[in-house]
Amino acid sequence: MDVKNAFLNETLSEEVYMKPPPGTSSPPHKVCLLRRALYGLKQAPRAWFATFSSTITQLGFTSSPHDTALFTRHTPQGIVLLLLYVDDMIITGNDPQAISDLQHYLSQHFEMKDLGSLNYFLGLEVSRRSDGYLLSQTKYASDLLARSGITDSNTASTSLDPNVHLTPYNGVPLEDVSLYRQLVGSLIYLTVTRPDIAYAVHIVSQFMAAPRTIHFTAVLRILRYIKGTLGHGLQFSSQSSLVLSGYSDADWAGDPTDRRFTTGYCFYLGDSLISWRSKKQSVVSRSSTESEYRALADTTAELLWLRWLLADMGVPQQGTTLLYCDNRSAIQISHNDVSMSVQSTSKMIVTSFVIIS
Structure with missing residues (x-):
């Protein structure tokens, strides 16, 4: 569903004045006192969210403390979930009558537009299949290829050339950097459904x-790889279990410039990928054990948040969550099988130990 003119629904709590718009007749040296928010006003988004949140909580919905834009309501028949992004929202659940009541309730308070079943949301395409759902960004990727001008280029089998190590000093500086920044920014958004390009985009x-x-040239290679894999996306199986599991890893001084390590992790709900990340660590680790342990700390923080969020959505995790790591020393430290003294270990490692434990 979509809220029409969402920002115009809020009454301002602050005094805000504006010049009369052109073409209107008003006394000289007079200004207008705004009673409601306008688009472009910095207070408008916050005022709209406060108004919407107050309205929907009166129907029995609760805002998740782990994602304030997620509202849930438990009913005798099940659960109803509403996810809000500015003036666009997704409504789902397993209580059809409660969903219908919510739609009617919102229509009484705001000017709403029902867009029907979920097929497209914020550039994401949702395709229903016999065995579940496919989440993709095919149109977004196609538009990106057209904007880059490589629609007639050959495809690439991988997103990065393994024989090329990018540094800040190789090559000639670009005269106009705007296209590079636009393309990389678009690629970052494309990683929402394309984890296979996450590391390459992280590099560029x-x-x-x-x-x-x-x-x-590296950006163009990513785009040529995307051209050959336009149909790729995230598959969510209807037969998948709802058990959370995670994987953590780190490379070995992978950055050729500063020798910092890169953290990578991913989480599955059953056999469906739901979260992933590739990020350079903020400090230089002195060993693979230290870097793997830092990666475990970041992964554990994401794990806790996912468990809390899933519980808010009516999918509580029973027991502990399996977190896989391929570094024996890091695993032993996390089990407290290795003595760790504050004198011999940096504060960062001790902090990571507290998070994982």
Whole structure:
């Protein structure tokens, strides 16, 4: 569903004045006192969310403390969930009557537009299949290819050339960096449904300030890879279990410039991928054990948030969540099988130990 003119529904609590718009007749040296929010006003988004939140909580919905834009309501027949993004929302659940009541209730308080079944949301395409759902960004990716001008280029089998190591110094500086930044920004959003390009996009996004020709070539290779895999996306099976599991990893001084390590993790709900990340660590680790342990700390933080969010959505996890790591020393430390003294270990590692434990 969509709320028409959402920001015009809020009454402002602050005094805000504006010049009379052109073409209107008003006394000289007079200004207008705004009683309601307008688009472009910095207070408008917050005022709209406060109004919507207050309205929907009167129907018995509760805002999740782990994602305030997620509202849930438990009924005798099941649960209803509403996810809000500015003036767009997704409503789902297993109580059809409660969903219908919610739609009617919202229509009484706001000017609503029912867009029907979920097929498209914020650039994401939702396709129903016999065995579940496919979440993709095919149209978004096609538009990105057209904007980059490589629709007639050959495809690439991988998103990165394994023989090329990007640094800030190789190549010639680009005369116009705007296209590079636009393409990388679009690629970052494309990773919402394309975890297979997450690492490659993570690499090229490090050179946004001063990109060079070799970096632009790497971006074009990612785009050529996308051209050959336009139909890729996230598959959510209707037969999948709802058990959460995670995987954590880190490379070995992978950045050729500063030798910092890269953290990578992913989480599955059953056999459906729901969360992933590729990010350079903020400090230089002195061993693979230290880097793997830092990665475990970041992964554990995401794990806790996912467990809390799933519980809010009516999918509580029973027992502990399996978290896989391929570094024996890091696993032993997390089990407290290795003595760790504050004197011999940095505060960062001790903090990570507390998070994982």
